[in-house]
Amino acid sequence: MLSSNNLSFTYPSGEALKFPDLDCAAGETRLLLGKSGSGKTTMLQLLAGLRQPASGEVIIKGQRLSQLSGTALDHFRGQNVGMIFQTAHFLRALTVRENLAMAQQLAGKPTDRSRIDGLLEQLDLGGKGNALPGQLSVGQQQRAAIARAIVNQPAVIFADEPTSALDDDNTQQVIKLLQSQAAAVNATLLIVTHDNRLTGIIPQQTHL
């Protein structure tokens, strides 16, 4: 479902990084571990097609990202990739429900209210659909971000340090939700982290 080989990246400063090869099946959860500055986030951005690699190839759902460019890549990402960041960010002027609807619309899909409401219910955000993101707690925001990442039933979900801002309870909850939601849509879940709380839960690990 998600594979990469021979990936490398050269920073504008000239510093070059080589990344280990990946090959993840559908429904698999994998941790991408490494110290700060080891290029974890850069690798995630290469995998999501947000940066161009100096060499190597990323294949998502059989599609080589290097064959897509511009709008086609944006469109492919919208349909097949869900992203979760360290701190949850939203379109601040839209309600939680509108943010999810926007994610559907930008991916070129029709707005599916029952899908959105169902997800919010599952993520314990049933009453928060009409709230602005700024009105949610940090834990609620991260759950809403998960809802947004999976609303389009992507093939791959990338999570960049999703738990570093959360306490132990919320971490447990968020990881469980991430895994169960990824499983529900049979998506590959790749989590970039240096959070040791996760290494005990998820055995599939790649080290940088």
Next chain:
Amino acid sequence: MNLLRLSWKNLTFKPLNALLSVLLFALSIGLISLLLSLRKQADEQFDNNLAGIDLVVGAKGSPLELTLNSMYHVGYATGNIKLGQIKAFFNPKHPIVEDVVPLSVGDSYRGYRIVGTIPKILDWYGAELATGSLWQHDFEVVVGEEVARINGLKLGDKFKSNHGIIDEGDENNMEHDDDFTVVGILAPSGTVMDQLVLATNQTYWHAHEAHNDASTNHDDHAGHNHAGHNHTEDHAPTPLMEEDPEKEITSLLVRYRNASSFQSLNFPRNLNENTELLAANPAYEISEVRRQFDSGQQILGVLVLAITIVSALSIFIALFTSLRERRYELALMRTMGAGRAKLFLLIILEGLIVAIIGYALGLLLSHGLLAILAANVQDDFRYTVSATRFLTEEGYLFVAALFIGFLAAVIPAVQAARTDIADTLTEA
């Protein structure tokens, strides 16, 4: 949840940021629209009231005052002229003058001016009776459409005139004792006729003979002949020129046989140099007024231009600042599948929304002001202002407004489209 709604939500999320832009834009559009409307309507009124009049003849004084008073019924008369002085104008064989209309002015009814004249004036102004008949005998009046409408006058109604020109509602004025009788009402003509009360010239003399006090110090007043002319109620109509040559009227409206002939061109100068009369060329006087108008309008134009530039800058700055705050959002939209073109469009739409709201508010402002003007200006200047009339130019103004909104948004929009997703996401 489409882009337009997102643009709208972005603007209303921090409404104060957008408010200044919208207000400035509305101010600029409002002023432009107001200037256009006032100019257009003033031009039309000047033109409608020219009535093919080539010359105005009156007592010595300011030619502009004479023109404004005799043709637009604004301000005060320069004085009176004796019938004996102007006898030649009535000669049907006059080589230059084709036709004349004599005017006697100075009295009013509830703020509307009473003009002593002959029915020919209606043909000149293209006005027609809606009902009733023309004024023939003294103290018979035909009232303009607006006069009848505002005062609820009907055929057969009687009223007393006010001595001098006074504002409506001033109760401490002197009334003439004689009753005027409404014999006719004019159809609306879009000219100053709508706002006048028309009577015979002779009526003026009789009205002023009825009382011999207080009026002698009014120089602007026609027909101050207080000699013992017997006022008879049932007066047979006498042609004006068969009256006593010592009698006075205010002015004469003149049409030439051939306005471009050499004699016609020299005629006003001859009159001014060789007689006690003042001859004013209304087209020239009005073009002078317009010139004054134009230079005033130019100064306003510069002001409006400055406001327009500032309002465009304000839209630009507001978008630019909000963009800095929303960089992460824009990167986020890219990760969710929005292409660069969508982000460009999003910001352009925000600029256009400000422009459209500003335009709507601006038109509301200008036409609201016109409505207030209409209520206040009319009595003082005989200048009918319509607040509900929209000009084609205001349609062009909409296109211009959209263009300005686009222009102000285009740099921020390019900036938004260029958002580097990875760098922005890594920064935050």
